[in-house]
Amino acid sequence: MSATPTATAPVTLHPRAGGAADTLALLLERRLPGHSLEAPFYMSEEIFRADLAHIFRRHWIFVAVAPQVPEPGDFITVDVGGDSVLIVRDDDMALRAFHNVCRHRGSKLCDAHQGSLGNIVCPYHQWTYDLEGKLIHADHMGETFLREQHHLHKVHLRELEGLIFICLADAPPTDFEEVAARMRPYLAPHKLAECKVAAQVEILEQGNWKLTMENNRECYHCVGNHPELTVSLYEHGFGAQPGPQNAEGIARFEQIVADSCARWEAMGLPSVRMEELDTRVTGFRTQRLPLDRAGESQTLDTQVACKKLLGDFTEKSLGGLSFWTQPNSWHHFMSDHVVSFSVIPLSAGRTLVRTTWCVHKDAVEGVDYTVENLTAVWNATNDQDRRLVELSQAGVASPAYRPGPYSPFTEGLVEAFCTWYVDRMRAGLSAA
Template sequence: MLDITSTPLKSLLHRRRPGYSLEAPFYLSPEIFAADMETIFQRHWIFVGVEPDVPEPGDAMVVDIGGTSVVIVRDDDMNVVAFHNVCRHRGARLVHDYKTTVGNLVCRYHAWTYGLDGKLMFAEHMGENFDMSCHGLKPVHLRSLEGLLFLCLADEPPADFDDMAAVMAPYLAPHDLRNTKVAFEMDIVEPGNWKLTMENNRECYHCAGNHPELTVPLFAEGFGFAPESLDEAGRLQAERYSCLVNENHGDWEKAGFPSRCQEHLDDMVTGYRAERLPLDGDAESHTLDTKAACKKLMGKFTNHKMGALHFWTQPNSWHHFMADHAVTFSVLPLDAEHSLLRTKWLVHKDAVEGVDYDVENLKAVWVATNDQDSTLVGYCQTGARSPAYEPGPYSPHTEMLVERFCNWYVGRMTEVHGL
């Protein structure tokens, strides 16, 4: 374990001021970045993809978390399993492509060959006393939450994943993600520390002035507002939103779609938040015209107007699930000042491109929103480098969820190291 007890990180964690942003070294320091990778990304459940990334036996996907490479494989029994992407011979990287299809996992260096269950099947010239059963691939903890895939690189993963799963499975099950396909995916390298990307996501204070595409169907009020600052029109809008939430939650839950807010962002190791929120007017989905992007609905849905289920997990994901499609987001740190944002758009597996959906329409809102957010994250990263930067106060009405992310982060960093 990285010893941080005598480093500046210890004092930075101890003097963190509640209700304020973190000090600049949390966003700039390579040493703190290394501590983040060891403490957060090597020890917690990390969202990395969806079961439709590997839909058929032999399908494989590689995920790199810092210096650790993992290969996720669909085996011959249709189970999804994960292994360290390292040959047990001399440590060569085993699978080189992000996504591929294999019969077996074959090392390009000396052709050591592993089955989809990770067992070593072939290793030439190793002598008669060589025991192949002792040289299988090293497994990685993998859990599927109704089709959402989470990895944990620790020997002992946090046990409270089961608690989250018990609550969230009924929320996610109606969307039947296992019977979807990835219609489109894209990666963005954001010019900022991973915490800035997450903090930006955890509030919509910035939405009205920066996300014209997203805020057509989305109520910014769903992520907080200050009642005393509203004019008459704003007050009426907030009241209308509150009524819609109450009415829709009741109707949706009677129809078998759990909707009410579940929030454990900073009081669980595996922190999460979820709520099904209404969309404005006649909106059906996150599209430019607010209408459904896919004619073939997901899972159990028969009505396009079912709002949008928002699901966040600590430390690295957020998701939007609608009746017609879903969008998943994962953040993977690259270095102290750059992060990979990976976005996937899912539709029913039988939906036909060009007939049931148009990819450009499907992705337009979140492609624009991701680009806008990346710019904003870059602004914050640049500002953190300035000697004038100092932690600023969060809005108690619109940035309370940012505060809970920072509470979670500081709490995990201090608890893991016994500080």
């Protein structure tokens, strides 16, 4: 049984110097395990700024997929708080990330979200950088000017089997390499880097980014809210309370999982769960699970959305490989397509959710797939989740709100997210 939450008085962050940090430390210290966070974590702009400082500027953040920048000179820009990051593929096909700021007088270099360029040219005074970030032209600067002292500032970047992560910290968390090594066997067979982007959709949620992530980390709400998504999900695949009323269904589902995983493992597809969402700095979770009915893909009829399968696959029924990373992403890898989600905080009450669907690079739209069918499930689910997040944001703004208990059967991964968040915020405050 969950402990009964202690009735805690609402907390207001103090404007005096040091007051916000002191109050944040108090809120973190008194967080009740197994319960949702107190209202200021979702409402306070001061805590939002602390989130940017201690979470989004210190950890590995998922921002894009490699197929968004397939050729030399292709670029994307990503904004995280006040930081704009330029990601570009260089002439040697390597991915590089830079602060999207000219070394002359600070102009933004690339204003578009996506495009292609030969060199990186500042629109203000035409200072020019190559695709490795080296300053190669700066007119009228005199004979004593040293170009080599004015290259673009680099941002740490890692590509994990087609997934692009950046870290804004001077010294990024070192455990990413271990996570990557463990995840590569799971992700590599899908060959995401050899895909193309079939669709990308951005939605703006009027809610705090943590509510977006908490909502993703459970399917307690799925029945009744996600009819399109649950078509392909087994009823007992997203948690059920043990007991006589559920015993037969749970046992049947566990047997289906065991049989499916044995078959996939024999095919060279790792499937067993790895779960370290709250026990390491770069928290992650993965598992390949069977899909219900036709069992091929997350579509309205559970059949593949794209006739041309990924990688070297010849088998359609490969389940759904889920990969979650703290603090801001989740991904679903199937036999025919990959769908990735990136969560970017904009303010205490506004969050950007960017969803990207990828198919085999040789798949032909209108022949092998249609965008409407490919995106139908998650477009519907994202819109439903947006509404739920916004209802939650409105609720936590009420003076009547107090942290409520999580279900131990269906919301354990929400607790893992909140535990990770609290631990990382405490570490950030300690290091400040």
